[in-house]
Amino acid sequence: MNSIPNTRPPGTRGFTLMEVLIVIVIIAILATAVFMVVPRVRRSAQTTASMNNLRQIHALMSGYVQENNGMYPISVYQDEIASPTWRRKIWEKANGAFDGSPPEVMSAMQQSGYASVMWCPMMVAQHGQDQHPEGRGSYSINRFFMPAAWGGGTRHSTSPQIIGRKEPYIMAGTLFQGDKRFGTFYHLDSSKDPADTYWANLHYAYGADGESALGIFIDGHAEIIPKAQGVKLHSLLSNPTNLE
Numbered sequence: 001m002n003s004i005p006n007t008r009p010p011g012t013r014g015f016t017l018m019e020v021l022i023v024i025v026i027i028a029i030l031a032t033a034v035f036m037v038v039p040r041v042r043r044s045a046q047t048t049a050s051m052n053n054l055r056q057i058h059a060l061m062s063g064y065v066q067e068n069n070g071m072y073p074i075s076v077y078q079d080e081i082a083s084p085t086w087r088r089k090i091w092e093k094a095n096g097a098f099d100g101s102p103p104e105v106m107s108a109m110q111q112s113g114y115a116s117v118m119w120c121p122m123m124v125a126q127h128g129q130d131q132h133p134e135g136r137g138s139y140s141i142n143r144f145f146m147p148a149a150w151g152g153g154t155r156h157s158t159s160p161q162i163i164g165r166k167e168p169y170i171m172a173g174t175l176f177q178g179d180k181r182f183g184t185f186y187h188l189d190s191s192k193d194p195a196d197t198y199w200a201n202l203h204y205a206y207g208a209d210g211e212s213a214l215g216i217f218i219d220g221h222a223e224i225i226p227k228a229q230g231v232k233l234h235s236l237l238s239n240p241t242n243l244e
Contacts, residue, residue: 046122047206047214047224050138050172054216056117057139057170060090062220067093072162074147075187076134085186086145087118088135098133106131119183120172122205130181140173140188140200144243166244167236168215168223172206174199191233202230202237218243 065072073086084092091114092098098105109115109131118137119129130136144162173184176199185200191213192201204227206212213225225233236244 043122043206043210044208046120046125047208047212049121050206050214051216051222051224053117053120054139054170054172054214054222055220057087057090058216058220058222060094060117061170064090064093072145074145075141076147083134085135085137086141087137087139087186091118091135102133105133109135123172123175123180123183123203127175127180129183130179132182135186136183138172138175138183139170140184140186142167142169142171142243143187143189143237143240144169146187146240162218162243164218164243167233168217168225169243171213171215172203174201174203188237191230191237193227193231202233204230 061072073089075086076083088098095112095114098108100108115129115131118135118139120138123129123138171188173188175184176182184203187200188202189198189200190202193204202213204211204213206214207224207226211227213227213230214222215225216222
């Protein structure tokens, strides 16, 4: 059996076949390592950006509450055809109303900071975004703030019940399965794994592992929440009588 030569003939230059093969193997190993590391780095960066969005949303919410005598917004109005979501309400309270026809409103949303603050960069990078005058986005409010007629809570003012120590009040929600450009539902019903539940639930795609959730609490601190911990929030998120 002929073996691969590992020496060069005297007086010649260049690489032997063995050396070329070794270089190819090294390049393949490095390419594989990069291929595995880059998605993790990207997810980590997008997770950080999304957490910054949650902090900005919390600041907008705090301003809204202060200017509305301690009242938090419910997810949507019940008595208006336009039914703007809480996202649009808190944005407009701080930045002025989106005026004009529906196409003009959507254009203004896209051109303003609304498009970057209310939409998760990870979701947009993967699926794009489709604005709507109602105020679409990637973040959902706790079911506590749903209209009472929809099975939500009845207290939307600052009170002893609004504590938020155990459960976040705003989180990244599950994408709409029909068209992921629509973003997420405006309120959270559950923290169960969204792979087998409705899209009004929690989204697990963050952190370096891509299996964590994001949430911000009433006191303003944001957390990366591992799926095992997040699923345990189900009994709290699905109970709108109190925000613990």
